[in-house]
Amino acid sequence: MPVDPRFYRFGDPLTAGDIARRLGEKPAGDYSCTVTNISEPQEAGPNDLCFFDGKQRDWETFECRAGLCLVSNELDLGTHAPDNLIQTSVPRTSFFDLCHAWISEEAHKDTPPAIHASADVHETAFVSNGAAIGERTRIGPYAFIGPGVQIGRDCEISAHVSVRYALIGDRVRLQAGARIGEDGFGVVPTASGAMHVAHYGRAILQDGVSIGANSCVDRGLIQDTVVGENSKIDNLCHIGHNTIVGRNVLIAAYGGISGSVMIGDGVMMGGRVGIADHVSIGEGARLVADSGVMKDIPPGQTWAGSPAQPVLDWHRQTAWLAKQVRSRRG
């Protein structure tokens, strides 16, 4: 999916020739091919620039439909038609370098915010240009609603909340100090060490979502971060970039979900559960408080412990261990 023009503005279209010149590389194919947006590789279309930094074996099964794709010069291109490729040393870094120069925030200079007459915006709150606030929605003291942000009906946005690069459904509750749409924790290697990368995705909170006080939902890198309908998230939680939280999910305090995690519908998480990057939690699974989840969990199962394991194994292990020690105590 290309980037949302409500939040990000692109400079002039880039040709393969332009990009190759900036990178000091040469395109494998057509110099005149032109891109106007960016995308994740899986979802890129003919007008999009993307990058591929997977392994050779992923490459072989990868069908790239992007207008232009940056790939590692260590990759054996094999039978891929090279027309839309530029090889370079670190595609991810090159890609974000290009983005930094090419993409800026959409300022919405000439579009005042559209605040419904029935909305109640506290006198100290700030709603930016291009933002829209729906019927009966309340915006609390010192809340900041960023440019282009869309907020639905009957929402409660509490004090000191910040919302940027986000689309918010109806009946959403954001408690005080919630941070919606900040950059994720993404770095790329450069000659001078790790460099923070700008994020071009969005944070999507569907209808009926609650986010607790001082919790953070980062926006996606290029894709979106999504919290599904009616999911309830407690205080001081963290939802990383590109993570998809399903519907009717409950996450208690300090739930920490890393980036690119998939959480199925109806999952219930006790307090202080951590989930590693790229892990998938099946529908209806339950995670006991204090779990540290390092791998995928099948639907409907209950897991516990760190590293997390099925809850019965965890109980058995905990009990067995206590017994061993007790029997040696005397």
Added chain:
Amino acid sequence: MPVDPRFYRFGDPLTAGDIARRLGEKPAGDYSCTVTNISEPQEAGPNDLCFFDGKQRDWETFECRAGLCLVSNELDLGTHAPDNLIQTSVPRTSFFDLCHAWISEEAHKDTPPAIHASADVHETAFVSNGAAIGERTRIGPYAFIGPGVQIGRDCEISAHVSVRYALIGDRVRLQAGARIGEDGFGVVPTASGAMHVAHYGRAILQDGVSIGANSCVDRGLIQDTVVGENSKIDNLCHIGHNTIVGRNVLIAAYGGISGSVMIGDGVMMGGRVGIADHVSIGEGARLVADSGVMKDIPPGQTWAGSPAQPVLDWHRQTAWLAKQVRSRRG
């Protein structure tokens, strides 16, 4: 204890008949019985509406003095005088549905805040109507003090703090971004999934309390959340709704106390200690950093680990386990 009228305003008194009609039920007893407030069942008086969602065996020993009590229609009422009861399918949900329609925030429209002449309120801070700020208290930049909030003398309220539905003693320190009095994490089941419930309690911080940066003290559901005299709470801590923290308690960073917990006087908690719902920690107990407490802890004991156990057992277990593995290493 009924709800504090400084924070919540009730609509017209409700009769048993009104309530039964709204729920599509019929009262077991007197249709004309009238309530003007709400309460937890244990503390309800003759003017209060409450709900009971305990088990049959709890019911049998429960003495309800409420004006009106919603109870499950699966309950065998037994020998209870039915005069003050309405049976319904999910009392908790019905109760909060009624409350949502009946209770609103007290707006204090005609009562400007009472700020002592010696108080120092930053030019960017906002003190709402009906609030009171004591002598020499400092209110920092962008702090928000909600309607009806009372703050004592010699307090330091730092930048971006929000305080709502709260009573704050003397010499209290709230560091930047602390969130006092937000809703707790309470949901009730409805036909369309979990529904967030509004909270009608308060957050009480007694004299000499410190709350660290970005920490959260949720207000109670109907009762209060209380932090006792001189207790010191570090950054990024979470105190759940209805929890009572005693006096002279020390809680290091990331201390996460769930709802309805009792923490005795003089308890000391290392960093990142979690405590489950409804647990009791005895006076003077100590919890080692990283403990996950799932059950009550007697006074004066030191516990560690997750799930937490007495610290000597935990040391023994840790050491024994290390030895087992070491002896198999070679």
Added chain:
Amino acid sequence: MPVDPRFYRFGDPLTAGDIARRLGEKPAGDYSCTVTNISEPQEAGPNDLCFFDGKQRDWETFECRAGLCLVSNELDLGTHAPDNLIQTSVPRTSFFDLCHAWISEEAHKDTPPAIHASADVHETAFVSNGAAIGERTRIGPYAFIGPGVQIGRDCEISAHVSVRYALIGDRVRLQAGARIGEDGFGVVPTASGAMHVAHYGRAILQDGVSIGANSCVDRGLIQDTVVGENSKIDNLCHIGHNTIVGRNVLIAAYGGISGSVMIGDGVMMGGRVGIADHVSIGEGARLVADSGVMKDIPPGQTWAGSPAQPVLDWHRQTAWLAKQVRSRRG
């Protein structure tokens, strides 16, 4: 190192006689010796007041160059020249009592902030007197920049950030709700229980540092808290007072570093890692997610678990334990 006059203002110089009188003690040596600032004992010079609350054996190897040092009256002074000493019962408490009366915030009343013409300060942000904002730096909505704070070039300060008692380098990114320079979690014993102590140090963020949303970097007690060049810290992290984080360190979400910790260059920490007070983490060490570190870790090693141990031991232990339980399952 004495305290930075950009942030703290001292009353009139104090003589040993003044101090002894206030404490109800008598100086061991010269009554006319004068101090104008405070310092940690190791770094104190001839104009500084400090306190020593170490043990007798530490005292014997301690060379105090302070103008005046408060020491316990239980200490055997031995061969130390007593000229610069005052003995008292609880030196730490007496020291901070004196400081509270002697030191106040520097108000910079007559120095408007120095904001570079190319800086972009949001209309709702507040930059205090005596602060300086460098070229092209952006200050977001409702951000608060405290008196005397220095911020370099090309920084991005997001919404609702507070920065106090801090020096910030170039290219620093502070995400929404970050808290820089609040008091640490320090208490001293008094007759009426634990008393919060004011902090007189600074928070230093070097060039290229990123701090995530709602993360906290406390300022030092007297020394500084430092985050080194190019280190990247995720959301909801906590860096305690007096802690030194090296260069190119990566700390994932919920990284919780207690006070007076040393973290070497290039250390990488997974999510939810906790580190106890006064621990040292060697250069290039790696800490697996969920580690709880209670002791020093040598350079280059990878540790895991809580309490943390070398990662291979942890894997071995985890696997062995799982096997024991599995073999007993059937």
